[in-house]
Amino acid sequence: MAKLELLQSINAHKGIVWNVSWHPNGNIFASCGEDKVINLWSKENQGWAVKTMLVDGHQRTIREVAWSPCGNFLASASFDGTTAIWDKKSGQFECNATLEGHENEVKSVAWSPSGQLLATCGRDKSVWVWEVAGDDEYVCEAVLNAHNQDVKKVVWHPSLEVLASASYDNTVKIYKEDQLDSDWNCVATLESHETTVWSLAFDKTGERLATCSADNTVKIWKEYKPNNELGVSVSDKESSWKCICTLSGYHTRTIYDIAWCHNSGLIATASGDDIIRIFKEAEDSDQDAPTFDLICKKYDAHSQDVNCVKWNPTANNELVSCSDDGQIKIWKFLDE
Amino acid sequence: MKVADNINPNVYEKGSVREVTKSDLDEELKDDFDQREIFDIIRNISDPEHPLTLEELRVVEESNVIIDNENNMVHVYFTPTIPHCSMATLIGLSIRVQLLRALPSRFKVTVEVTEGTHVSEHAVNKQLADKERIAAALENNNLVQIINQCVRSV
Numbered sequence: 001m002a003k004l005e006l007l008q009s010i011n012a013h014k015g016i017v018w019n020v021s022w023h024p025n026g027n028i029f030a031s032c033g034e035d036k037v038i039n040l041w042s043k044e045n046q047g048w049a050v051k052t053m054l055v056d057g058h059q060r061t062i063r064e065v066a067w068s069p070c071g072n073f074l075a076s077a078s079f080d081g082t083t084a085i086w087d088k089k090s091g092q093f094e095c096n097a098t099l100e101g102h103e104n105e106v107k108s109v110a111w112s113p114s115g116q117l118l119a120t121c122g123r124d125k126s127v128w129v130w131e132v133a134g135d136d137e138y139v140c141e142a143v144l145n146a147h148n149q150d151v152k153k154v155v156w157h158p159s160l161e162v163l164a165s166a167s168y169d170n171t172v173k174i175y176k177e178d179q180l181d182s183d184w185n186c187v188a189t190l191e192s193h194e195t196t197v198w199s200l201a202f203d204k205t206g207e208r209l210a211t212c213s214a215d216n217t218v219k220i221w222k223e224y225k226p227n228n229e230l231g232v233s234v235s236d237k238e239s240s241w242k243c244i245c246t247l248s249g250y251h252t253r254t255i256y257d258i259a260w261c262h263n264s265g266l267i268a269t270a271s272g273d274d275i276i277r278i279f280k281e282a283e284d285s286d287q288d289a290p291t292f293d294l295i296c297k298k299y300d301a302h303s304q305d306v307n308c309v310k311w312n313p314t315a316n317n318e319l320v321s322c323s324d325d326g327q328i329k330i331w332k333f334l335d336e
Numbered sequence: 337m338k339v340a341d342n343i344n345p346n347v348y349e350k351g352s353v354r355e356v357t358k359s360d361l362d363e364e365l366k367d368d369f370d371q372r373e374i375f376d377i378i379r380n381i382s383d384p385e386h387p388l389t390l391e392e393l394r395v396v397e398e399s400n401v402i403i404d405n406e407n408n409m410v411h412v413y414f415t416p417t418i419p420h421c422s423m424a425t426l427i428g429l430s431i432r433v434q435l436l437r438a439l440p441s442r443f444k445v446t447v448e449v450t451e452g453t454h455v456s457e458h459a460v461n462k463q464l465a466d467k468e469r470i471a472a473a474l475e476n477n478n479l480v481q482i483i484n485q486c487v488r489s490v
Contacts, residue, residue, distance in 0.1 A: 016471065060475050079472050105472050196466065304441055
């Protein structure tokens, strides 16, 4: 039997905890929420404890935090319309750059795998790509207006400079830089969800994407490159993304977040029904029509909506989650 | 000044006050929330445009409240006075805020337009179901003031 064992439960913030983010070394994570505070947690003998509190960076709710791949920078996206970049060059964490430009709430922020690019998105329907131009300097490379509603989430491909975004307009979009004119373009629109797409996660290879929605389903998409063996038609020399699996009937309320572990291949979901679920791909799964089984269902994982789930990047099967109930929980996944 | 969408709405009589029964006073008895209690929480919310309650305008009715205590679920359907009512989202938001403040946090509250009573029913429902947008709206002081005026007990 597979199970999620609770390692620690922390009263972390006043009000909603919106997001948590693992440091690349897996020994630190950041959390943020309604109370406009960013907490940095590290593991000590007694368990996870607050090491640093970052206050006064934002005027309103902090919706998401993200560590740069090198682990030296933390970005925070806020409803106040700004994204702050924090680092500890001076010895302690300070906000040394603020990215402004979105008209209103910034909903998500993500670093590219090289750490040279940053993406933000928000309720103004746009996705912005920023380039790290130097010490504390960030230049806007592109403003992408492909969505026609609130953009909920941006996520980068695990190894390439390919960006994906999820929106209230029910679609997911993929963007790439055109090598000829350096313009960023939307190269694919993934349509199938019936309502808001809240989050998305690439698998280890970046050739598959999992998305979750207020339609209570999870969808798995696969990239089909030009001249693929299956004969999926591809236009404009760009890949086409096809929905190859829909997990429906498992969730009873909105799925707010999804995490695809790059070590174990397990998929975890955070849902408005207070449950954390873990899915595993079947061993004999067909690559073009895969089967995923629900192997673990943690009822009352939190006492209110679960907003975020993240796998520890260091392959120790640890999972961190946070909720409207103000709590953060650390779990260990055990497959016995 | 902006003229109200529906200048001359139908006005209905208020229902009676809930009578206190013997079992209500019995501390030993398990007392779950019922339809009537939820209705009592929202019936006196004011309409944003008229000096009338949502009950008097039949925007909310007891029969349009669904409660499932076991599954911590409350579902409220509200009926805009006219199908083009531009205040529908604000009214729905007031109902949501009032229930959010009055009910224990274990309840999952859904507020929706009664089916077929508003032209942009789907868009209004989608917005009211999006807790992130609700959270952002509730950080807007002007909007919170307007909502507080609506939910202030009459």
